[in-house]
Amino acid sequence: MSDSSTPPIRIGIVGHGNLGRGVEIAVTRNPDLRTVGIFTRRDPAQVRPQLAGTPVLGMQALAAQVGQIDVLVLCGGSKADLPLQSPELAARFNIVDSFDTHARIPEHFAAVDAAARAGGTTALISAGWDPGLFSVNRVMGEAMLADGATWTFWGKGVSQGHSDALRRVPGVAAAVQYTIPLEAAVEHARSGARTPLSTRQKHRRECFVVLAPGADGQAVREAIVTMPDYFADYDTGVHFVDAEQLAREHAGMPHGGFVIRSGSSTTGAAQVIEYRLQLASNPEFTASVLVAYARAVQRLHGMGQHGAKTVFDVPPGLLSRQSAEELRRLHL
Amino acid sequence: MSDSSTPPIRIGIVGHGNLGRGVEIAVTRNPDLRTVGIFTRRDPAQVRPQLAGTPVLGMQALAAQVGQIDVLVLCGGSKADLPLQSPELAARFNIVDSFDTHARIPEHFAAVDAAARAGGTTALISAGWDPGLFSVNRVMGEAMLADGATWTFWGKGVSQGHSDALRRVPGVAAAVQYTIPLEAAVEHARSGARTPLSTRQKHRRECFVVLAPGADGQAVREAIVTMPDYFADYDTGVHFVDAEQLAREHAGMPHGGFVIRSGSSTTGAAQVIEYRLQLASNPEFTASVLVAYARAVQRLHGMGQHGAKTVFDVPPGLLSRQSAEELRRLHL
Numbered sequence A, B: 001m002s003d004s005s006t007p008p009i010r011i012g013i014v015g016h017g018n019l020g021r022g023v024e025i026a027v028t029r030n031p032d033l034r035t036v037g038i039f040t041r042r043d044p045a046q047v048r049p050q051l052a053g054t055p056v057l058g059m060q061a062l063a064a065q066v067g068q069i070d071v072l073v074l075c076g077g078s079k080a081d082l083p084l085q086s087p088e089l090a091a092r093f094n095i096v097d098s099f100d101t102h103a104r105i106p107e108h109f110a111a112v113d114a115a116a117r118a119g120g121t122t123a124l125i126s127a128g129w130d131p132g133l134f135s136v137n138r139v140m141g142e143a144m145l146a147d148g149a150t151w152t153f154w155g156k157g158v159s160q161g162h163s164d165a166l167r168r169v170p171g172v173a174a175a176v177q178y179t180i181p182l183e184a185a186v187e188h189a190r191s192g193a194r195t196p197l198s199t200r201q202k203h204r205r206e207c208f209v210v211l212a213p214g215a216d217g218q219a220v221r222e223a224i225v226t227m228p229d230y231f232a233d234y235d236t237g238v239h240f241v242d243a244e245q246l247a248r249e250h251a252g253m254p255h256g257g258f259v260i261r262s263g264s265s266t267t268g269a270a271q272v273i274e275y276r277l278q279l280a281s282n283p284e285f286t287a288s289v290l291v292a293y294a295r296a297v298q299r300l301h302g303m304g305q306h307g308a309k310t311v312f313d314v315p316p317g318l319l320s321r322q323s324a325e326e327l328r329r330l331h332l
Helices: A018-028 A059-065 A082-090 A102-119 A133-144 A160-167 A183-190 A217-225 A243-249 A282-302 A324-331 B018-028 B059-065 B082-090 B102-119 B133-144 B160-167 B183-190 B217-225 B243-249 B282-302 B324-331
Strands: A009-014 A033-040 A056-058 A071-074 A094-096 A122-124 A148-154 A172-181 A203-211 A236-240 A255-264 A270-279 A307-309 B009-014 B033-040 B056-058 B071-074 B094-096 B122-124 B148-154 B172-181 B203-211 B235-240 B255-264 B270-279 B307-309
Touching: A009 A018, A009 A059, A009 A282, A018 A033, A018 A282, A033 A059, A033 A282, A056 A059, A071 A082, A071 A282, A082 A094, A082 A102, A094 A282, A102 A122, A102 A307, A102 B324, A122 A282, A133 A148, A133 A255, A133 A270, A133 B133, A133 B282, A133 B324, A148 A172, A148 A183, A160 A172, A160 A203, A172 A183, A172 A243, A183 A255, A203 A217, A203 A243, A217 A236, A270 A282, A270 B282, A282 B133, A282 B270, A324 B102, A324 B133, B009 B018, B009 B059, B009 B282, B018 B033, B018 B282, B033 B059, B033 B282, B056 B059, B071 B082, B071 B282, B082 B094, B082 B102, B094 B282, B102 B122, B102 B307, B122 B282, B133 B148, B133 B255, B133 B270, B148 B172, B148 B183, B160 B172, B160 B203, B172 B183, B172 B243, B183 B255, B203 B217, B203 B243, B217 B235, B270 B282
Parallel strands: A009 A033, A009 A071, A033 A056, A071 A094, A094 A122, A122 A307, A203 A236, B009 B033, B009 B071, B033 B056, B071 B094, B094 B122, B122 B307, B203 B235
Antiparallel strands: A148 A255, A172 A203, A255 A270, A270 B270, B148 B255, B172 B203, B255 B270
């Protein structure tokens, strides 16, 4: 463990949805970190911290916190919050975000990088598990097995994007969608096979739907299974449940998945690397990842590494609260 | 891919056993790398490279290669070769080794670090998969799930150390030993359980043994299963086979294993990270890992990071031949 006389790393949490609440909990599990405060756009009096005593402040209070916070963990959404917040806050603070709109990562990186370089801060974007830990495993797998195939499977777990899409279907009062990797596809990947699989061969989707009063179940089902992009390319199950059953059986946010990289040895037999997550709580795990990367950001900043960073730029040892000497002695 | 006008990274291979042969093959799968030569303590005329045309030279020829080689990949053994070779060669070359005598890693690191700092070189020790990729996953798992349990299982695979121990038993002419993780133990780890398991509960050992002429099978079996450290603490199967069957069915060098880290969410349900390798050829995979880390060593050296390093010090992006911009665009 680090020298206990080292002062704790001071964390600010921006946003207090599922992810922000998860960060609050994750910080308590790391004795070298301490939450300075939760910063919210809502009325702070309406935000109840997980831990009694954690200060809840308005966003405008951040201005007075420069020098009081080592790393801000940004817990807003990728669509509306982070494209503005990350560059704005990176100008004054070290930050970590979980920006996950894949196609916009280059522009987000550029905006954050400019702000962080100008401000002399360190800003890690797109942390979490995908993008994040899965990305690290895709890159390391391809580096180790240069000639091979990479597969990513998601689930079994709740997809917020697909659940949201269900809720937009006329006649749907509430809904939860599970993404489920098909076992035959995972075995195909593990076998070292390189033949591509179709979208339908890789995952199926199961929807638990509460109908609005008077809604036509058959029409709702048809609207779901034919929905382009979200469901039409998959085998999709639609299960009608009542609101009580949905709340009782489908309120959790489990998720996970697999990154599998295969190559072949000179005999042609398979070399297979598999990275798997099975998560009872997706937001709590994502929060744990953000907190570990916040520690690394503080250290990178201390080493003078300013600007935007990604998980690809972070040596694994900087994620641990143990020293390099301890890591070599205990974990090699 | 990197700019194709960048000259290839020039690799020297020291030692040409199973690992050195694997490095020769791995280099061919990475277009940004090139093997300059194989350096051997044997008579070079007796060493047959995997690829016709690869120069084979005596160790003394290395002296003239300073400036001609970017990274030496050391493929000797941890017992007798690397404790001498790594510091000696790190004084003049960037190196990667696979030093795996756990208890001696701190002293090996110190010796290599002193030599590399004096020589202005970069020297990565203890690369491979355990120590190596498994170590990275242990450290990252503990950083992400700060309150939890870490499990490492090995196999199914051939353990050279245990096979060597079998061959030292009087009456044994030849032998191969498989280490096999017990499925119930792996499931225990995956369940998020933290109750420790005994050595016997985690792995079993299967030995394929060719008896010397006139040897007493019952006595050999008894000597094996009661051997301290190696077999006494395990359920050990001993199977007598003839030399032809051993050569036909047990000549491969498969290996692999699991690193499993579990923690719990606030509901008490499990969060589980699992990293698994299934390797048709242990030496070829280890060689692939060394070659990816050789690329990273060349880059660290270019960044002025001299001295001894371990896998904990290497950002994942430096292992890839793709640029940081390409990695962000393609893999996040």
